[in-house]
Amino acid sequence: MITIHWVDWSSGSLKKLLLHVISPVPGNGVGERVAAELFDFLQTLGRHVLSKLQAIVSDNGSDAIKVANDLRYRINNSLEMDSLKESYLIRCIDHSIQLAVKSALEFIKAANEKLRELCIRIRKSKVKRAAYRKEAQERRLSSLEPPQIDSPTRWNSTHEMNKDALKKKLVLDSVAQDDPDLQEYQLFATDWRRIQEIVQFLTPIRQIMEEGAADASPTISMNQAVYEYAITHCRQVEEKMDSSEFVKCAASAFREKLSSYEAHLIAEPMTVARYLDPRFPKPTDPAQLLPLKDYIRK
């Protein structure tokens, strides 16, 4: 489905229009087929439309990346010039962070699987849920419900589940110990400690991602800032003396994964966008400012 969106300058309203529908056949090479059809469609609109393409933004999906690369190749070949540079294929920072977090969460995968299964079983059975509520009431917890189950594609839900489980740790342990069906899912002290360390490590990253969510008008200008913040945070955790080896490894895995996308997250369009975004302070050092202005003018 190809749609076009633009802001009507006279009224300031957002306009959208359905342009074309693509129905690629599922199977191998979907990216190639979509790129071919997309290029064909853009070409029917004319050379000027092709040459006005500034950048392509996509997530980290292999098909989307294939479409972007293939389209860039076709457009540059058709126009016989380097109209669309490789650095103008921009990845989504949110998807990149999601992948980096996933690599950090791998360190507590076994503990999370046990915790997830424990919560599912308590939530499903009326008897187990009643036992949980009774235990929570005795321990004077404000919430009598077991932690929410996470969604595998939303890392902040896993973070929330872990955070909530840490608060209800004693109740969960007690219920798992008393019930023979749940004993195999009881978490050890090491598991809880590791979960706590990972939760602490991911809290600032979650905070910045939530602050830059839809309400804060996320734009590509935020890519560089979020990337730099995440990398700095990882380095601080790695260099911190009182950090355990475990969380240092998780931070290192996170940083390495995110760094592998650096070229697609910090490129010319993002640098220019950050400079033009009034939310970010301009560099005060003339040594930094002048080359940037020259570059934008060029």
Next chain:
Amino acid sequence: MESNDADVAVTDDRTGLSDLSPEGSVNQIESVSAVSSRTNGGRKRICTSYVWEHTRIYDNIRDHTRHKEQRQCRICKKWFSTKTNASGWKKHLYSHGIQDPAEISLQDNAIADQPGSLQTQLYTAPLPKEQEVLDNAVVDYILESMTPHLQADKLPLSNLLSTFRPGYKIISARTVGRRLVELYAIMIPLLTKFIEDLPVRYTMCIDGWTNWHQTVRIDISLVSLMWICL
């Protein structure tokens, strides 16, 4: 000579640009209408009919081994044999409201004007000119409000319109669908002009996913981008 126009041979299957002229012409109209083809004797020639710009030949990569030896209508996406000649395509394209531009200019646009008093018009079936205005209003309403075109066949809308204009019978959903396709064909060149005249460039956002039926869904959005020079 149009009868042999469809006997085209695909010259460039790899790029999917078989309907471009071999010289790689950059002009869209030239590139699409000037289809390179070969006769049985191997002689190279150019297909000049307007119908070829609305069709495309089977492409090995994109069409994934389906519809070999077929040509697709760019409007309704239906496949037809490559043996379909320009006259056949003309007839098909006419169903989408696409006619030969040369013929359109010769057509007589004068519609019989039958004036009548407002009193006589109100409770009788609308005259052709008024019918056309009302039909256009229905299509505009369905287009602007993003209402499914099948609503035209439903009683509430029909009743509403016949209350506002007694004697008017709403056009069928099929007709509305056809008119929407006609509007699409009109809109594309206008939109091209709009993008060409934009003082800014645009970005493309691509996202893809599959649903429970494993059907591929790709969403591509073109977003206009303000590019400011300091």
